[in-house]
Amino acid sequence: METAEIARRFLSFFEKNGHTVVPSASLIAEDPTLLLVPAGMVPFKPFFLGQRTPPYDTATSVQKCIRTKDIEEVGKTSRHATFFQMLGNFSFGDYFKEKAIPLAWELVTTPVEDGGFGIDPDKLWVTVYLEDDEAERIWREVVGVRPERIQRMGMEENYWSMGVPGPCGPCSEIFYDRGPEYGAEGGPQADENRYIEIWNLVFMQYERGEGGDKTGFPIIGELPKRNIDTGMGLERLASVLQGVDNIYETDIIGRVLRRAAELTGTRYGDDSDQDVMLRVVADHVRSAVMLVADGVKPGNEKAGYVLRRILRRSIRNLRLLSGSDTAFLHELTAVSIDAMKDIYPDLLDKADVIHGVIDTEEKNFAETLRAGTALFGRVAERTRAEGGSVFSGSEAFQLHDTYGFPIDLTLEMAAEQGLSVDESAFRELMQKQRETAKADARAKKLGNADISLYAQLLEGAGATDFLGYSDSRSESRIKGIVVDGAASPAAREGERVEIVLDSTPFYAESGGQLADTGTLSVDGRGLVDVEDVQKPLPGLFVHRGTVRSGEIALEDTVHASIDTDRRHAIERSHSATHLIHSALRNALGPTAGQAGSENRPGHLRFDFTADNALGGERLAEVEEEVNTVLARDIEVQTQERGLEEALRMGAMAMFGEKYGDRVRVVEMSDYSVELCGGTHVPSTARLGIVKLLGESSIGSGVRRVEAAVGADAFRRLSRESALVGQLSEQLKTPREELPERIDAMVSRLRTAEKEIERLRAAQVLQAAGSIAEGARRHGSALVVAQAAPEGTSGDDLRKLVLDVRGRLGEDEPVVVAMTAVPKDRPVVVIAVNKAGQKAGVKAGELVGVAARVLGGGGGGKPDIAQGGGSDAGKVDEALRAVEARVASA
Template sequence: MPSALTASQIREAFLKFFEERGHRRVASSPLVPQNDPTLLFTNAGMVQFKDVFTGREKRDSSRATTSQKCVRAGGKHNDLDNVGYTARHHTFFEMLGNFSFGDYFKAEAIAFAWEFVTKTLGLPVERLAVTVFNGEQGVPWDEEAFELWAKQGVSRDRILKLGYKDNFWAMGDTGPCGPCSEIHFHQGDDIPCAEVAAGKPCQGVACDCDRWLEIWNLVFMQFERKEKDAPLIPLPKPSIDTGAGLERIASVVQGKRSNYDTDLFQGILSRVSELVGKPYTQEGGASMRVIADHSRSAAFLISDGVQPSNEGRGYVLRRIMRRAIRHGSLLGLSELFFFKVVDRVIELMSDAYPELREGRTFVLEVCRHEEETFRRTLDRGMKLIDEGIAKLNQSGEKKLSGAEVFYLHGTYGFPWDLTQIILRERGYDADLDGFWKEMEKEADKNKFGGSGDKAVNSIYQTLSERLGPSEFLGYEGEGHEGEGSVRAILKDGHEVGQATAGETVELVLDRTPFYGESGGQQGDSGQITGHGGKAVAQVQDVQRPVPGLIVHHVQVKEGTFQVGEMVQAGVDNQRRKSIRANHSATHLLHKALKMVLGDHVKQAGSVVAPDFLRFDFSHFSVPTAEQLEQVEDIVNTWVRENTEAQTRIMKLDEAKKSGAVAMFGEKYGETVRVVTVHPQSTELCGGTHVRRSGDIGLFKILSEGGIASGVRRITAVTGLGALQYLRETERELRRAADLLKTSPKELSKRVEATQKRVKELERKVEEVAVKAQTASNKDVLEQAREVNGMKVLAIRVDPADDKVYRGLADQLRDRIRSGVVAIGGEKDGKALILVAVTKDVVEKGFSAGNLVREMAKEVGGKGGGKADMAQAGGPDASKLPAALDKLYELTKGPGAA
């Protein structure tokens, strides 16, 4: 193979190498973990195999290899501000991995690694060193790995022992763990080293400098810790987890000292350089590197369904994107640019990750929208930071308060670390402790509370491992009745042997027609009977707390249920039919939205209930009424065609190649159900569906609206629910028509005429009010004072009304001809002030806006407006006399009042 492989060639060579050695090539899992609620993002290659390592999930291959996309960013403590300023820090990276699930162990793993590094990649042996675990905390040193490396021909003086921190891996306080072994590459002694600068020798592979670079890590999972600090127990089937960062390997293979100098980044940096109009240089290109790195994260996170927001994963994405946009501003990019850089990422990486190409339109729209939003607030946010720095200069402080950092975050979308970076660039800092306290007061919106699979009681996991999956009978025939055996009964989280009348318990059957809530579809309800009908339990809900396990939440009405007995299970079939119709309608709705609004539309969540369906989707503009009608028409056309729905069981890869749409956030096994409700709509789905599209009956959209940036929601009904809605709407139309003494068809015309009549009456009432106020104040002009060569009048008129005030002010201003008029009054305990200034007085420099602003301070309020007329309000109406008197003082001075 050529000596200077591209990153794509290295990735393919790695996957092919392990495929040829019996490993199943597995596609990268999404960046949102599907089987670990504790993780913000997928941050290592083993994440998708976590349940395989623990034995909770079985696969038909004991060996696997992947190139896993990863993101490491977020939380209080992260090194995001290092990205762009170092050679290795990234928010997005690719982790090459080979895995053994109880198959081979240390000997094969070490041999594979050494062969690939020295033979396939051709890295010189004399520049390599390896590390092994030296033995700590009751775990013996890894002599076996030491000897295996020596057997590969590694010089013994290049096999170094490191401690627990560097060479022992654990999934957490509990779970699988074991020693690990690393391969390091010597980049050169000319690289600066802090130890050498301090007059000490470089610590080699254990040093923090970049002279030795770790490129490969082999984890030998051979122990399990049941409880925190408990002794380690040998695993019955030791396993292998390898991680090799593609960015680092590419830099070594291509002879580069920085990951940014590899072809993984050069194509992106060239695009940034084009936009900036300046060449990229290692020394002065920190901002360009930030943009290049962050554009990769944005492209992959958005394509995996994450959208910018103010909490959780969306907030981390927003921070990353806004940091990149801000660095673009530092480079002088005043026009929208970020989406153009992200487009280059998609162009360069779509061959390896086709989901980028599939979601391109939507990804670019999200980037464009976020930059437009941020740029509108960037200038204002920077002014606030400038004001904060000015206050710090006055007080002699060097740290912006946590409350001000929080205000910037919550009001102007300034991520806390971006505020900190800007402050540090100017020699200041941010009070992050205070900021986090403010965040906690507001429910700590940035704190990741877990998502993905629900955190579940361990009892469900134990049952799943012991009993195996529940067989679902709901797909066949009518699928609403069946016989099964009671395998377990749970009460208050514990297993019991029986349940009697009056108790609320959970039943686990080996076979059941009841659908457990998943994929947005609500669980079934119905009845379970035993002992020839003498035992009766009402099924209130059905859940799937762990994959494959169906749990019935029941209330025992009669008799006794015991573990091991046979029971009859019957689903509320009418409710099931309604749910099936609504679920199938969501599939048709999804496709119709793509046809009308664009292929960028993606499902962002759903609820399928018996009485309605709710469908969330990605789209940035408000659909017109005509577009929504078009969507309705398309769905109802497919319903009337009454095509037979089809279900196929396929391999996941085959299903995707066939065009079946996968839903974001759903976890799929290697075998999937592919549902075609209509030839136009094919999706991966484990839910229950209609037999023919005509079973949906009628589809009617009830509402459509935005629920988050770039996410909209449609609520709709089908069948009898749609008919009921139309009848209720018709009743209301008739009632409204009767009240206005017209027909439903003429209702809109009558309403328009009524509105017009109401406005006319309001105008006349206003005129009467103004005339009444004027008449009751015939001698009001006599109260005007001569001030500074003009007439100044300040009067009180209660109750306060801005429309009346404006009409009255116009009349009084016309009558005094040259001067200032102020009217004040009280309404509902609050003060209202209006000031009007004649044209000639405005030309002298007096502004109604400036005058009313100063008067408003007396009543504790604010105000403003134009030079000829302005108004203000305040909470303290008792101070109105002082506010009105102040006008005379303000007009004594020069016009700049």
């Protein structure tokens, strides 16, 4: 039975049994405590916690999941996978054990021809929690499972909680017996390799307290409502129903694995290490496809880092398997999309963008590998030359920060060369880099309040009614006040405050559009300056600001008023973003998808996927097209439609955005049709003018254009015109001839700089003869140890040292050690001739001696090495240390 058919049957069975079929949520978790969705119940977590009221009593879903905790185990076992799908059925205070258990057994054992999975009941075993007599009785008396096939297990195996105070309850699991060739008899208690879990039923009926993690916590009491949360791994069930040994050999993942073997000229099953690499590739490519489809882009933080890490692991494994640097991911991505399309048809619509993102990352990583591997090799060589075995944390951080090397790749490469990595120093540097960004993001998005407080406000006050599409003012009622991170009945003058209203004209920051600002006033009693509006939870508008005067209290009626001039300026920027998006797609094709934006008064930035820079000429064409379209005075129409209807009419959905069943469509004739929840101008002529300010790269395969809009664009053009006028006057050159005149001036300047550099280098090298004459004997070697002439660059220092060494010949050991201080940082270069090397003197070791005195490091080969430090005052001391080491050799 194919995987897609398994998913279809599961949903169909529970739909027939009264469950609402809920589409999979995005892999990007809405829960701010999670990065990605790791389990099928996560989208329903607010319902289980009582934070939100579910719109249905029972539900069923096939949920996309990503787990990276055990990424190093992927491919090594038959069970671990990064991306997987969880089949689940859920009850929110409706049915409980008495219905959940028989439903599970019915679906698993019903013959295939009758719509079930057709598993032989004699192949199944059941586990229950030690003290769960009720579940054991239902399995035995209602379902008819033989008592010897029911085993009781402890909290570690058969009790569920989230690891923190909250809902919990016993579990019951169904296991499939794979047969005696896989292990010992005796059920799950005897061998979980032979008996594999296929379905877990969680009976959520208690509340747990503090203490312990998986065991040892106190049970406080019963929940007000008893819930059902079940999960069955689709891939694991597929391996059972398809009669294969592991999930990597099932129809979907197996297709990617087999194609990877063909492309790399290997065979699956011939070599265990090779098999692990092929399984890693198959898992990671599919995971990458699904992450990109949900809007994740490769990066160095959060979900972007997860994507970058698995893509780069795939690329490196493919190179090791094939022994070449051939690009394979495009072909494997196509295979994965085709294999998954029956379950997720939207992958076909997103195929161009998915290919664009993954192809670009593969191309960029090829360049990263070349540059980063060279740096890694230099550091590794220097580490060994200095007698060390630990790759420094600062160098690992540089590889990550500058070259995009994931730390796990550095760890793998270091291990291959017999080195360890100072991970603690690396983590400390990473943490320092993140602290400021995290603090800023948390302050902006969530203020100081815990997310659970917002959930309580949403549950108590309900969703905020947004009036801002038509109104700039409203009379609203205060439903929640937060001061210093805690709910408060009132707020007084001078206090920073967060306010929830029952309705609001204020737009909350989203979709790239900045929030409105304005005021909330209570007649004769209080005034609040609103500085920002955020939506920490869907439907909840939180107005953040300061009480300017008086006080406000819960249930007060307030006059809410936005700054309309600011709103209109933002609207002009937002509408311009839509036009720029369409113009870019016309210029670059459909792969130029939106990757982020910001719309603020008079200015916008728009991020899009592209392999290469637009170039000045094409950028000018995009700007001209946008201004031509806006001058046509096109009416901007907005209307609400069903999501499927909107997509059929050609509306562009923003990649990675989450949409409900009803969406808002913004149309500018047929030139631009997009799904968008933001606010816009009534017609394009209101934009006035759009001036593109430039284009730049902001990451792998992602570029950014910035633009000024309206009066800001006019002021920008006015300033530029004045500047050009000044240049024209100063250079006595007509405006239209300025580019040629400036190019000629720059060319002459560069030629002069090169000539000055050549003369300076020649002057430095002229000193080689006199420097060589100053050689002194230390032990059996002739040694030159002195500072280079003032102004010597690092490159010239190396040439000078080699020249001096050459003048001293090969008849006896020669060591030349010289220092320079370019840009206020000391550099030391040491060269040893062949006779010196035969005598056991190595440049790499000597440069380590000097560099340590200078407060730095260095390394190189036995014949020449270079190092440096931070203490220029110890140059003479460093040279004397080299002389002493040579004398003692």
